Amino acid sequence: MKKINAKWTFFYATFIALSPAYANDISGNISLEGRYFSQDALHTGQEDGGFSLSLQPEFRHRWDNDHKAFTFIPFYRWDDKDKERTHGDIRQLDLTVAKGDWEFQAGISKVFWGVAESQHLVDIINQNDSIENLDGEDKLGQPMLRASRIMDNGSLSLYILPYFRERTFAGVKGRLRTPLVVDTDQTTYESNNEEEHVDYALRWNQTFDAIDIGLSWVDGTSREPELRVNNTSTALNPHYAQIQQVGLDLQYTGEAWLWKLEAIRRESNTTGYNAAVGGFEYTLSGVAESAADLGLLAEYHVDSRDEQATSPLQNDIFLGTRLALNDTQSSELLAGAMVDIDNQSKSLRLEASRRLGDNIKINLEAQIFMDIDSNDLLNALRHDDYLLVEFQRFF
Amino acid sequence: MNNTLKKCIKYSIASISISLLAINAYAETAQEKGLRIAKEADARDAGFDDFTAHMQMLLRNRTGQKSVRQIEIKTLEGKGEGDKTMSIFNSPADIKNTRMLTFSHGLKPDDQWLYLPALKRVKRIASRNKSGPFMGSEFAFEDLGSQEVEKYHHTFLREEPCANNWTCYVIQRTPAYQYSGYTKQIVWVDKQEYRPVKIDFYDRKDAHLKTLTSSGYREYIGRYWRPSTMQMQNHQTGKSTTLQWTDYRFKTGLTARDFNKNTLKR
Numbered sequence: 001m002k003k004i005n006a007k008w009t010f011f012y013a014t015f016i017a018l019s020p021a022y023a024n025d026i027s028g029n030i031s032l033e034g035r036y037f038s039q040d041a042l043h044t045g046q047e048d049g050g051f052s053l054s055l056q057p058e059f060r061h062r063w064d065n066d067h068k069a070f071t072f073i074p075f076y077r078w079d080d081k082d083k084e085r086t087h088g089d090i091r092q093l094d095l096t097v098a099k100g101d102w103e104f105q106a107g108i109s110k111v112f113w114g115v116a117e118s119q120h121l122v123d124i125i126n127q128n129d130s131i132e133n134l135d136g137e138d139k140l141g142q143p144m145l146r147a148s149r150i151m152d153n154g155s156l157s158l159y160i161l162p163y164f165r166e167r168t169f170a171g172v173k174g175r176l177r178t179p180l181v182v183d184t185d186q187t188t189y190e191s192n193n194e195e196e197h198v199d200y201a202l203r204w205n206q207t208f209d210a211i212d213i214g215l216s217w218v219d220g221t222s223r224e225p226e227l228r229v230n231n232t233s234t235a236l237n238p239h240y241a242q243i244q245q246v247g248l249d250l251q252y253t254g255e256a257w258l259w260k261l262e263a264i265r266r267e268s269n270t271t272g273y274n275a276a277v278g279g280f281e282y283t284l285s286g287v288a289e290s291a292a293d294l295g296l297l298a299e300y301h302v303d304s305r306d307e308q309a310t311s312p313l314q315n316d317i318f319l320g321t322r323l324a325l326n327d328t329q330s331s332e333l334l335a336g337a338m339v340d341i342d343n344q345s346k347s348l349r350l351e352a353s354r355r356l357g358d359n360i361k362i363n364l365e366a367q368i369f370m371d372i373d374s375n376d377l378l379n380a381l382r383h384d385d386y387l388l389v390e391f392q393r394f395f
Numbered sequence: 396m397n398n399t400l401k402k403c404i405k406y407s408i409a410s411i412s413i414s415l416l417a418i419n420a421y422a423e424t425a426q427e428k429g430l431r432i433a434k435e436a437d438a439r440d441a442g443f444d445d446f447t448a449h450m451q452m453l454l455r456n457r458t459g460q461k462s463v464r465q466i467e468i469k470t471l472e473g474k475g476e477g478d479k480t481m482s483i484f485n486s487p488a489d490i491k492n493t494r495m496l497t498f499s500h501g502l503k504p505d506d507q508w509l510y511l512p513a514l515k516r517v518k519r520i521a522s523r524n525k526s527g528p529f530m531g532s533e534f535a536f537e538d539l540g541s542q543e544v545e546k547y548h549h550t551f552l553r554e555e556p557c558a559n560n561w562t563c564y565v566i567q568r569t570p571a572y573q574y575s576g577y578t579k580q581i582v583w584v585d586k587q588e589y590r591p592v593k594i595d596f597y598d599r600k601d602a603h604l605k606t607l608t609s610s611g612y613r614e615y616i617g618r619y620w621r622p623s624t625m626q627m628q629n630h631q632t633g634k635s636t637t638l639q640w641t642d643y644r645f646k647t648g649l650t651a652r653d654f655n656k657n658t659l660k661r
Contacts, residue, residue, distance in 0.1 A: 027491050060492075062661070065647060069661050096661055101652060103661075112516040137514055148657065155657040207506070207656065212519050255504055255523035255574070285524035286576075293524060328454055328462050328531035330490070358462065361489045394488030 026395075028057035028073075033390040035175075042383040043179050045172040049386065050081040056091070067098040071109075073141075077132070084171030085131050090141045103148040103155075108141040111159070113203065113216055115251040115260040116277045118299045118318035118338065122216060122247035122262045125159065125201060127223050131168040134176060140165040154206030161199040164221045166238065176384050182227060183235040189221065190241045190269070197221050197242070210254065216247040222268065224310065241268045256283050260299070275303040275311070279318070295322035297336065307342075312377040315341045329355040343373035363390040429549030429566045436589035437544050443619050445471045445649040449642040454532050457633035462487075464530050470541075471654050477501065478541040479654040484530075494659050497522075499541040502572050510659040517656050526576025533605060533627040533636040535576055538596075546572055552581070558592050558610065561585040577604075588612075590620045598631075605629050616645045 035049040054077040061070040073092040079085035094107025111125040120136045125144070132138035142165060148157040169182035191197040199220020206213055225238035245266040252259040263276040279299030287294045297320040301313035320336025333352040340346070348368040355361050365388040372382040423431070452464040465485040470478055477499035484493045491512070498506040507522040525537035547568035557563035563583040570577055578601045583593040590612050598604040611623030625638040652658065 027488060029489075065649070066653070066661055098652070098658065098661065103658065110515045112514055115518075150652050150655055150657055152651065153655065155655070157657075205657070207519075212656075251519055253506075253519045253521055256521055258519075258521060283521055283524070285527055285574075291528050293527065326528050326531060328456070330487075330531065355487060355489060358486075359488050392489065394491070 025060040025062070026057065027060075028055070029392045029394045030055050031390055031392040033388060036387045037175060037383075038385045038387070039383040041175065042380070043177065045181075046175055046177070047081045047173045049175070050079070052077060052079040052085065054078075069096045070094075071096075079174075082131075082171045082174035084169065085174055087131065087168065089129065091139075092141055098150075101150050103146075103150060105144070105146040105148075108143050109146075110139050110141065111144075111146075113214060113247070113249060114262050115212070115249045116262045116279070116299055117260075117281065117297055118279075118320065118336065119262075119277045119301060119313055121264055121275060121277050122214070122249045124216075124218050124223055124245060124247070125161070127165040127167050129168050131170055131174070140168070151206070153208075154204070156204045157202070159199075159201040159203070161201065161220060162196070164195040164197060164199070164240070166195070166240075167223065167225055169238075175386070176381055178227065178236060178380050180229065180234065180236045183230065183237055186230065186235070186237040187225075188237065188239045190239070191221060195221075210252055212251045212253070214247075214249040216245075216249075218243070218245045218247075222266075226310075241270070243268045256285070257281075258283075271305075273304045273309075275301075275309075275313075277301045277313070281322075291326040293322075293324045293326060295324075296320075297322065307375070310377075312340070312345075313338070317341060331355075340373070340376060343376055345372045345376040345378055346370040347378060359394045361392045361394065363392065364388070365390075425551045426549065428551035429568070430544070432551065432564050432566060432584060432589070433544050433547070433549045433568070436584055436591075439589050440619060441472070443472055444646045445469070446615075446619075446643060446645045447647055447649070448621075448640050448644070451639040451641075452530065452532055452534075453637045453639070455635045455637075462531075464532070469649060469653065471649055471651065473499070473541075477505070477543055479651070480541065481654055481659075496654060496656060496659055497540070498654075499543065501543045501545040504573075505540065508656045508659060515660060517659055519656075523574050525572070525574050533629045533634055534638075537570075537575055537577075538607070538627070546570065547580075554586070557583045557585065558608075559585075561587065561592065563592055588614075588620050590622070603630055613643075615643055619645060 031054045033052045037049045041048065056073060056075045059072040071092045071094055075091045076088040077086060090108050092109050094105055094109045096103065096105045112123055114120050114122040126139035126142045128136055129138040129140045142161060143163040145160040146157055148155050166184055166187055169184060170177035172181050197220060201216065201218040203214060203216040222241050222243040225240050227236040228239055230237050243266055245264055247264045250261040258281040260280065261278040265274050266272065277299055279297065282296045284294045299318040301316045303309040303311055303314040306314055316338055318336055318338045320334065323333045325331040331354040335350045338347045348370065350366040352364040353361060368385045369378055369382050372378050447469045450466045450468050452466065454462045463486060467483040467485065469481040472478055480497045482495045484490050493512060494510040496508045505522045507520050509518045509520050511518065526535050529536050529539055548571055550567045552565040552567055554562060554564055563585050566582045566584060567579055568582060569579045576599060577596050578599060579597045581595040582591055584591050591609055594607040595603060596605040606628050608626045609622035612620050613623060614620050621640060621643055623640050626635065628635045
């Protein structure tokens with residue numbers, strides 16, 4: 001009898017251990033992207049627009065009433081111009097186990113914190129894959145261990161981040177870059193452990209009726225590098241300092257109004273600063289007797305470092321509109337302008353998408369830089385107005 | 396007392412009580428009867444604890460073009476509060492793994508969170524737009540939301556034969572919550588098991604907008620009736636949406652922890 005039990009236990013354990021290998025849910029997308037720049041390149045060596053192909057398959061396996069989940073999402077992009085933009089990443093490779101009030105996660109994953117639309121200030125766990133897009137929404141997979149205590153309408157999570165991912169940057173031929181290319185082979189760290197420094201993060205979030213609040217604390221390697229001109233003044237070398245950051249994100253959800261606030265305090269051995277973004281989104285539903293929703297957005301950005309800020313959003317206002325047709329093709333449009341209140345530099349952006357048939361989606365993205373002040377951080381991008389068209393085939 | 400007299404008194408008491416009962420029944424207004432039927436329908440569906448099901452939406456436009464959405468639904472019965480529902484979208488492929496969590500409340504607007512898998516972002520969204528279309532379909536958000544009794548004022552209209560040779564109560568209900576797209580709904584509920592068979596929806600101009608027909612009812616775990624097909628026909632646009640419900644499972648052991656904005660990401 002004992003033998004049989006042991007046998008079954010072994011069989012069961014093997015099944016559990018192997019079951020993630022049989023991902024029962026395969027999906028993903030393959031995308032073809034074309035970028036057109038309306039002006040000649042500003043920096044030496046840069047090339048004009050071109051084509052790019054990316055592939056992101058997604059393997060998922062969920063079992064035990066979704067209390068256990070295995071996910072594997074690799075990503076690869078080929079770019080016909082910039083060899084730095086030809087890159088791959090493991091976006092996710094992790095196992096999540098939920099048990100009662102607890103949830104545990106181990107592996108490479110992605111975490112999003114925050115509420116604002118025009119900047120993701122509080123969001124810090126994952127490194128930006130900024131060669132993908134400068135909007136801060138493409139992220140590199142982050143190795144992590146997470147334990148969460150789930151509470152009524154909230155949770156408390158502890159993250160242990162054992163390995164650091166470096167930010168990606170455009171190469172010599174790439175557009176939307178600094179005048180000097182960032183040399184990611186010359187990266188330096190404040191910590192002697194370099195990319196093996198273990199970072200920690202804590203996050204608490206809770207819903208109180210119409211209010212969603214989140215508080216976060218992070219201690220570790222800054223995701224944002226300091227870019228130092230090298231000895232021969234031919235490239236920029238990234239340097240990653242150690243930081244501590246406290247973050248707050250807050251949203252009030254009314255019937256048509258969303259009020260949002262994100263604020264951080266970041267400290268390193270050399271500096272300390274505060275930054276915030278706050279504003280609203282007001283939605284008019286069923287505009288002009290149609291099924292469409294029209295959203296009006298306004299967000300204000302501030303950074304206590306003023307002109308010394310490493311972000312262009314030190315005293316800027318974002319005004320935007322979001323249109324969702326709520327049609328069968330899920331047609332959507334988001335258009336907005338970011339205006340620097342001090343020097344009137346403007347950056348305009350439009351994003352639109354629509355489903356074609358059942359499995360294809362077309363995405364449009366346009367970016368225009370206007371009246372860029374010579375002292376503004378966007379000055380290096382002043383010739384980089386572009387139009388991007390992407391066809392995504394989902395499977 | 397002789398037997399005849401005894402009998403006499405007995406009969407008169409009986410007849411008095413019968414007439415009292417009749418007066419009582421007569422005294423029930425159409426509103427009271429409507430509410431009683433709605434409460435009975437609600438009571439008969441109470442105690443299911445939780446259920447999961449697969450929902451396929453088939454959208455057809457006027458020219459017959461079709462488009463399909465596959466959605467997993469998980470519902471946790473609210474005890475003394477509204478139900479909690481999680482919708483997991485499996486198709487169209489571009490929104491696969493998108494999830495929506497709804498805490499329904501009676502007259503208060505629902506709490507709603509949307510999980511966007513590409514960004515791993517959980518977004519709290521305003522739920523005022525009850526009359527907006529769900530996934531481009533002919534179902535509005537308010538048609539699919541949990542149908543708490545206090546969401547409507549009910550009026551009993553009549554009894555009449557309805558589908559499957561059943562006899563139905565016909566109830567008019569007017570939304571008691573704000574921002575509804577309807578002035579009224581006429582609901583046919585069968586007398587036997589209180590299954591909603593048909594609903595006529597009247598728009599803000601009181602014009603007949605849509606008809607929902609539910610069929611293929613099956614009884615689960617000996618108590619809960621659920622339709623396998625729900626067809627929504629829009630009379631004004633000619634478009635229609637058909638829901639096919641499969642894989643109903645009751646009392647699967649889900650808890651409030653499975654309906655938390657932090658567990659949307661699994």
